[in-house]
Structure formats: structure tokens, C-alpha cells
Amino acid sequence: MTTDRSAAGRPTLEAVARRAGVSRSTVSRVINGQPAVSPDAVRRVREVVRELGYVPNQNARSLVTRRSDTVAVVITEPQHRLFVDPYFSLQQHGIRRELVERGSYPVLLFIEEPEDYARVEDFLSRGHVDGALLLSLRADDPLPDMTDRLALPAVCVGRRPPSGRAESDRYLYVNSDNRGGAREAVRHLVGLGRRAVATITGAMEQTAAVDRLRGYRDVLPDAAPEMVVEGDFTEAGGAAAMRRLLERNPDVDAVFVASDLMAAGALRVLRERGRRVPEDVAVVGFDDIPAIAEATDPPLTTVNQDAEELGRLMARTLLDHIADCAAGEAVDRTPFTPVIMPTRLVHRASA
Amino acid sequence: MTTDRSAAGRPTLEAVARRAGVSRSTVSRVINGQPAVSPDAVRRVREVVRELGYVPNQNARSLVTRRSDTVAVVITEPQHRLFVDPYFSLQQHGIRRELVERGSYPVLLFIEEPEDYARVEDFLSRGHVDGALLLSLRADDPLPDMTDRLALPAVCVGRRPPSGRAESDRYLYVNSDNRGGAREAVRHLVGLGRRAVATITGAMEQTAAVDRLRGYRDVLPDAAPEMVVEGDFTEAGGAAAMRRLLERNPDVDAVFVASDLMAAGALRVLRERGRRVPEDVAVVGFDDIPAIAEATDPPLTTVNQDAEELGRLMARTLLDHIADCAAGEAVDRTPFTPVIMPTRLVHRASA
DNA sequence: CTGAAAGCGCTAACAC
DNA sequence: GTGTTAGCGCTTTCAG
Numbered sequence: 001m002t003t004d005r006s007a008a009g010r011p012t013l014e015a016v017a018r019r020a021g022v023s024r025s026t027v028s029r030v031i032n033g034q035p036a037v038s039p040d041a042v043r044r045v046r047e048v049v050r051e052l053g054y055v056p057n058q059n060a061r062s063l064v065t066r067r068s069d070t071v072a073v074v075i076t077e078p079q080h081r082l083f084v085d086p087y088f089s090l091q092q093h094g095i096r097r098e099l100v101e102r103g104s105y106p107v108l109l110f111i112e113e114p115e116d117y118a119r120v121e122d123f124l125s126r127g128h129v130d131g132a133l134l135l136s137l138r139a140d141d142p143l144p145d146m147t148d149r150l151a152l153p154a155v156c157v158g159r160r161p162p163s164g165r166a167e168s169d170r171y172l173y174v175n176s177d178n179r180g181g182a183r184e185a186v187r188h189l190v191g192l193g194r195r196a197v198a199t200i201t202g203a204m205e206q207t208a209a210v211d212r213l214r215g216y217r218d219v220l221p222d223a224a225p226e227m228v229v230e231g232d233f234t235e236a237g238g239a240a241a242m243r244r245l246l247e248r249n250p251d252v253d254a255v256f257v258a259s260d261l262m263a264a265g266a267l268r269v270l271r272e273r274g275r276r277v278p279e280d281v282a283v284v285g286f287d288d289i290p291a292i293a294e295a296t297d298p299p300l301t302t303v304n305q306d307a308e309e310l311g312r313l314m315a316r317t318l319l320d321h322i323a324d325c326a327a328g329e330a331v332d333r334t335p336f337t338p339v340i341m342p343t344r345l346v347h348r349a350s351a
Numbered sequence: 352m353t354t355d356r357s358a359a360g361r362p363t364l365e366a367v368a369r370r371a372g373v374s375r376s377t378v379s380r381v382i383n384g385q386p387a388v389s390p391d392a393v394r395r396v397r398e399v400v401r402e403l404g405y406v407p408n409q410n411a412r413s414l415v416t417r418r419s420d421t422v423a424v425v426i427t428e429p430q431h432r433l434f435v436d437p438y439f440s441l442q443q444h445g446i447r448r449e450l451v452e453r454g455s456y457p458v459l460l461f462i463e464e465p466e467d468y469a470r471v472e473d474f475l476s477r478g479h480v481d482g483a484l485l486l487s488l489r490a491d492d493p494l495p496d497m498t499d500r501l502a503l504p505a506v507c508v509g510r511r512p513p514s515g516r517a518e519s520d521r522y523l524y525v526n527s528d529n530r531g532g533a534r535e536a537v538r539h540l541v542g543l544g545r546r547a548v549a550t551i552t553g554a555m556e557q558t559a560a561v562d563r564l565r566g567y568r569d570v571l572p573d574a575a576p577e578m579v580v581e582g583d584f585t586e587a588g589g590a591a592a593m594r595r596l597l598e599r600n601p602d603v604d605a606v607f608v609a610s611d612l613m614a615a616g617a618l619r620v621l622r623e624r625g626r627r628v629p630e631d632v633a634v635v636g637f638d639d640i641p642a643i644a645e646a647t648d649p650p651l652t653t654v655n656q657d658a659e660e661l662g663r664l665m666a667r668t669l670l671d672h673i674a675d676c677a678a679g680e681a682v683d684r685t686p687f688t689p690v691i692m693p694t695r696l697v698h699r700a701s702a
Numbered sequence: 703c704t705g706a707a708a709g710c711g712c713t714a715a716c717a718c
Numbered sequence: 719g720t721g722t723t724a725g726c727g728c729t730t731t732c733a734g
Contacts, residue, residue, distance in 0.1 A: 011712065012710095012712085013712060013713095014711075014712095022720075022721085023720065023721045023722080024711090024713090024721085024722095025713080025720070025721060025722080026720060026721075028712070028714090029713095029720090031712095032713085036719060036720085037719070037720085038719060038720085041719080041720080051433075054708055055477070055478075055501075055713075056477075056711085057477045057478055057710085057711050057712070058477035058478045058479060059410045059411075059414045059419070059478055059710085059711080059712090060410075060414050060710070060711035060712040060726090061414040061711080061713075062410040062712095062726090063408070063410045063411050063414055063710090063711080063712070063713090063714055063726045063728090064711090064713045064714080064725080064726045065711055065713070065714095066726080068410075068479075070479065089711060098471060105461070105470065105473070106458035107458045107459070108458070108460075108461070109458075109459075119451060119456065122456070123421075123456050125406045126407075126409035127408055127409045127410055128419075128421065129407060130481070135536075146724090151361070151671070156708085186704085200730065240588070244691070272731095274718085279676050289718080312722085334416070363726095363727055364727065364728060364729095365727075365728095373704080373705085374704065374705045374706075375705085375706095375727090375728080375729090376704070376705060376706080376729080376730080377703090377704060377705075379728070379730085380703095380704090380729095382728095383729085387704085388703070388704085389703060389704055390703085392704085407727085407728075408726085408727050409726070409728095410727080410728090411710090411726070411727035411728040411729085412727080412728055412729075413710095413728095414709095414710045414711065414712090414726090414727080414728070414729090415710045415727090415728055415729045415730080416710090416728085416729070417710080516711080602721085602734085630704085689721060
């Protein structure tokens with residue numbers, strides 16, 4: 001008895017070939033859209049494929065091609081708050097679109113508890129995916145070293161976390177120009193003639209917070225220590241930071257807040273304390289999340305980053321990298337070139 | 352030249368075997384923890400495995416075993432809900448724990464736009480997964496038919512959506528006892544002596560909403576039409592529904608709200624309108640999400656469902672089903688037995 | 703207890 | 719254009 005269908009019950013290439021009266025190679029060529037096949041054969045094969053409901057076995061295929069056309073999107077999310085954030089959804093959307101357009105499929109892996117690292121490592125090591133996108137890494141996140149160890153192509157968002165590792169070609173990253181954006185924001189404030197420009201930073205274990213503070217310092221290298229207050233990227237944190245700022249420094253007349261959400265909190269406190277914005281205190285945020293920046297009173301002047309484009313860029317970088325790796329040794333000579341997405345200041349009413 | 356490492360650069364079974372001075376079969380047995388291997392061989396193999404950093408190629412393995420030890424968790428819902436809705440997180444957590452304990456790995460697939468259905472179908476058909484968990488299905492969701500067509504074992508949450516399909520063994524579902532829970536809630540209200548018991552339903556395209564309304568009708572078959580107001584499972588929707596209810600029916604003295612979130616909205620409106628809870632109007636919710644039910648004023652009496660356990664149950668049901676399918680024909684005789692999780696009323700102050 | 707041999711379903715040279 | 723021939727890396731009878 002010949003094998004028309006695999007043990008799993010699904011028809012095989014072999015079955016299609018026999019039924020269509022051609023060889024397996026021909027069927028394979030048709031399936032993979034290779035050119036050198038007679039129109040007639042193409043038609044016959046297509047017909048049988050439909051008739052039998054043939055679907056290629058991805059495992060068999062991956063075994064020989066060494067590609068799964070699947071990439072992992074690993075999300076390290078200790079703070080659920082990032083997800084309420086439209087910024088994140090946009091980024092996800094960009095990733096997905098780019099991946100799908102280029103024939104890959106994203107698979108989401110979440111890290112919510114410490115044990116999840118081992119699980120993810122296990123999954124990644126099994127060859128299910130061609131590469132990984134590492135999102136919202138924390139400082140000293142073990143993920144980059146993991147993908148490195150597994151020799152799995154990976155791309156991170158955010159600046160390279162501080163780690164002893166030397167430049168590894170496997171470690172690529174894509175980032176918003178946090179430092180440049182912050183610089184522009186602070187320069188704008190200074191350009192407005194403000195003399196006491198403070199800043200509310202994000203949680204300093206995130207590189208984005210560090211970079212934004214750097215941008216502030218680039219413009220104001222001599223800012224007094226009390227002009228820098230650490231927030232935590234939440235609305236309440238922004239409010240608390242603003243209160244502290246006002247206590248220590250009643251004459252502050254401008255503040256660069258490292259996120260829109262915190263800026264909303266800061267604005268609330270300013271209003272409670274009777275300070276007019278922007279007359280008494282000018283405020284600039286970061287992110288340009290429309291739902292927040294357009295809804296505050298007054299509307300927030302803030303630094304825009306194109307989240308969707310950043311997502312696409314990450315995906316594109318990964319896919320290109322995967323292709324490079326597949327191409328061979330070339331990898332070792334690939335220069336390490338992080339991709340930085342530009343930001344731009346969006347003027348509204350708060351500064 | 353012998354092949355010590357695959358083209359992808361990773362060592363193969365073959366390499367381990369040679370290095371350890373045994374056959375591939377023996378290595379395979381050790382890797383898979385099969386008993387009939389001499390302690391000595393086990394030790395040697397383990398050593399070489401570690402030394403070479405050997406990791407089995409899952410594709411090769413799946414090709415022969417026909418299992419990937421991976422299951423898809425398909426979520427028809429914007430991604431962010433997963434993080435906002437504690438019920439959802441708990442359920443996810445339950446699914447994950449059960450899956451992992453039994454050696455499988457969950458892979459998340461989101462359906463957020465219409466085109467995603469085709470993508471998911473593509474992914475599912477490629478043999479990446481052994482089965483699928485279908486979450487938050489809408490009425491007439493194409494997903495069940497899809498898994499059916501692909502002959503992919505699947506388990507849904509929620510009652511079987513209305514569909515022409517006859518009992519299919521591939522279509523299993525797990526559900527909370529929405530109807531029973533609603534019944535208990537309404538009975539409680541009636542037992543309190545309330546005469547005008549209304550209900551705010553969920554979005555009626557979700558079967559959970561339908562079933563909860565059924566439970567209400569079981570107890571109050573003759574309730575006037577204006578006592579039933581449709582909500583949408585959001586806080587704002589609950590508030591709006593409560594307002595409508597009060598307009599149409601100023602003398603309402605109790606309301607069963609089909610979700611805690613909506614109940615929070617309803618409570619807010621009641622407060623605004625100066626109605627005391629529970630003195631003037633008694634309120635019972637559904638879900639028992641601590642973050643909501645314990646935080647409302649007054650704390651919410653509500654129907655508890657064990658989301659985590661439901662998640663575990665789904666996973667268990669799917670895994671068992673997959674095993675059945677693998678075992679062979681037995682499948683056709685598997686009786687169709689939906690699993691219903693019991694619910695219980697949690698008494699707090701609102702009723 | 704262990705090894706040899708036979709594939710799983712597919713792609714990719716390489717001939718014709 | 720199309721078929722033939724080798725495997726991809728692993729599991730699994732089946733002999734020993």
C-alpha cells in the first residue's frame with residue numbers, strides 16, 4: 001500500500017505528485033513558486049493540491065531549509081502599565097506588519113516571572129524561530145546573552161544594556177533618539193528664555209530614562225542637582241516628582257518631563273498649586289501619545305517618536321540580519337550599526 | 352569529513368554519539384529519558400551533551416514524532432486587554448502553568464484585524480502547534496470552523512457559539528457556569544426582598560452575556576422589558592446603562608450587573624444620583640475581580656469565577672484531547688462533554 | 703542494554 | 719522543464 005497521506009492524516013507531497021502525474025520536485029517547485037515549471041504542470045498540481053487539501057509540513061521543510069519563517073517577540077513586562085500605553089500597541093503593530101509583509105510570522109513570548117526566562121530559553125533553543133525581537137529590556141536583562149549563547153539572531157529596542165560583552169554581531173539594536181529628542185526639548189525651553197529649567201526623569205533602570213537625562217545634561221551641563229528629580233514613568237510618579245521639585249525649587253520656570261504620562265501628573269500638581277502653564281512654568285513631555293498630550297490642559301508640547309515605524313524598523317533589521325546569517329560567514333564582518341529613529345518636537349500649548 | 356555540527360552550526364546527535372563512543376540510538380534514549388540505558392552510558396552522554404552544548408533539533412524531532420509540544424493560544428481581542436483585565440491575566444496564568452507542567456509551550460496569537468484570521472490559519476496549518484486554545488470567541492467566530500477544517504485539536508472557552516456544525520469531537524469547550532452564577536445572584540437579590548430587580552447585561556454578541564441574562568430570566572421569567580438594559584462590559588457602558596435604567600425605571604431597587612467593571616460604573620452613577628447602596632438599590636456584579644470588587648464603595652457583592660482554574664482546565668482538556676487524537680481512532684467515540692466550572696456568590700456590602 | 707537500519711516529508715543539486 | 723538522488727537530524731522498530 002502506498003502512502004497517500006501521512007500518519008497524521010494529511011496528504012504528502014508524494015501523494016500530490018502521484019495524483020498529478022509528476023515528480024515530487026515538480027510539485028515542490030510549484031508550491032514554492034519557482035519559475036521553471038510548465039504552465040500545464042502548474043495547473044495540474046494546483047488542482048490536486050486543492051482537491052487533496054494539501055498543506056506542506058513545515059517541520060520537514062524547516063529541517064532542510066533551516067528556516068521556520070517565524071520570529072519570537074519576547075516581551076519582558078514587569079510593569080503592565082507599558083501596555084496601556086498606546087505607544088506599545090503601535091510598536092507591536094509596526095512589527096507585525098513588517099514581519100508579515102516579508103513572509104514571517106510573529107510569535108509572542110512573555111516574561112512575567114523569573115522562571116519564564118528558562119522557558120523562553122528552552123523554546124528559543126528548539127529551533128522554532130529564526131530570530132528574536134527583544135522588547136522592553138531591563139538593565140542587565142539576561143535575554144541578550146541568552147540569544148547570543150544560542151547563536152540566535154536578535155534585535156533589541158533600546159540602547160545596549162551595560163554588559164561586559166564586547167561588540168557582538170548578533171546583538172543589534174534599534175532605538176529612538178532619546179538623547180537627541182531630550183536635547184531638542186530642553187533647548188526649546190531655554191530658547192523660550194527660561195532660566196530655571198528642571199527635569200523629571202524616568203525610572204533610571206531603563207536606558208530610555210538615562211538617555212533622556214543625558215540629553216538634558218547636554219544642554220544644561222551645570223544644572224543644579226536639585227533641578228533633577230527622578231520619576232518612574234507613571235502619572236502619580238510624575239505628580240510626586242513635581243511636588244518635590246516645587247518644594248526644593250519654588251522658582252522653577254520650566255520642566256522637561258521624560259514621559260507624557262508623568263507630564264500629565266506634573267501638570268495636575270502645577271494646577272493644584274496655582275501655577276499657570278506655560279506662563280509661570282513651561283512644560284515639555286516625551287512620547288507624544290495623542291490620548292494624553294492632546295487631552296491635557298493645556299495641551300502638551302512634547303517629543304514625538306514614531307512608534308509604528310520603530311517597530312517596522314526592528315523587524316526589518318532582524319529579518320535582514322537573519323538573511324545575513326543564513327548567507328554565511330559574512331556575519332563576522334557585519335559592522336555593528338545601531339539604528340536610531342529620529343524624534344521631533346511637537347509644539348502645543350504647554351511650552 | 353564527518354559532520355560534527357549541522358550546517359546551522361549546532362552539534363547533532365551524531366556528533367554526540369561519536370564523541371561519547373555510543374550509537375545515535377543510545378544518545379537519543381538518554382536525551383528522552385528512556386530507562387533501558389546503562390548508568391555508565393548515561394553519564395558519558397550527558398557529559399558530552401554539556402560539553403558540546405547539544406540541543407535537539409525540534410524540527411527533526413517533530414517530523415518523526417508528529418508533535419511539537421507547542422500549543423497556540425489564540426486571542427480574539429486587542430492585545431492590551433490582556434494586561435488591563437485581571438480576569439484575563441489570571442486565566443492566562445492558569446493556562447501557562449498547566450501547559451508548562453505538562454511539557455508544552457504556549458504561543459500567543461492575537462487577532463486584532465480581519466486579515467489576522469488568514470494569518471492565524473496559515474500559522475496553524477503549518478504544523479507548528481499540536482493544538483489550539485481559542486479564547487474570547489465572538490458569536491459566529493470563524494476560528495472553530497478553522498481548527499475543524501485543519502483537523503487541529505482545539506478547546507474554546509465559552510459556550511459553543513451558534514453554528515450549524517453538528518457535534519464535532521474536535522470542538523471542545525470549557526466554560527464558567529455563567530447561567531448558574533447569574534441565577535444565584537438574582538435569587539440572592541430576590542431573597543433580600545427586592546421587588547424591582549433589573550439587570551445590566553454584557554455585550555450580547557458574547558455568549559457569556561447571553562448566558563448571564565438567561566440566568567436572570569430563569570429566576571425572573573416575567574421581568575418587564577425595561578428591566579433589562581444592554582451594556583458592553585466596560586465601566587462607562589455600565590454607567591450609561593445604569594443611567595438609562597434609572598430614567599425608565601426610577602423605582603428599581605436592585606440590579607444584577609453582568610460584570611464587575613460595569614458594576615463599578617453603575618455604582619458611580621447611583622452615587623451621583625444620590626441613591627444609597629444597598630439601602631435604596633442593591634447591586635450584585637459578576638467576575639469577582641478583587642481589584643475592583645473590593646475597591647468599590649461599598650465593596651461589591653459579586654459572583655466569583657476561578658479564572659486561573661478555568662485556564663488550567665482549558666489547557667488540561669486540550670492536552671488530553673491531543674493525546675486522545677494521537678492515540679488513534681478512539682477520537683470518534685469520545686463523547687462530547689463540555690466542562691463547566693462552578694461559580695459562587697461572594698457576599699460583600701453592596702447587596 | 704545497544705546498534706543497525708529505515709524512514710518522517712521535504713528541498714536542492716544534478717542529470718537528463 | 720522535469721525527474722532522480724541525496725540527505726536535513728531525529729526516533730524507532732528490530733535484531734542481537
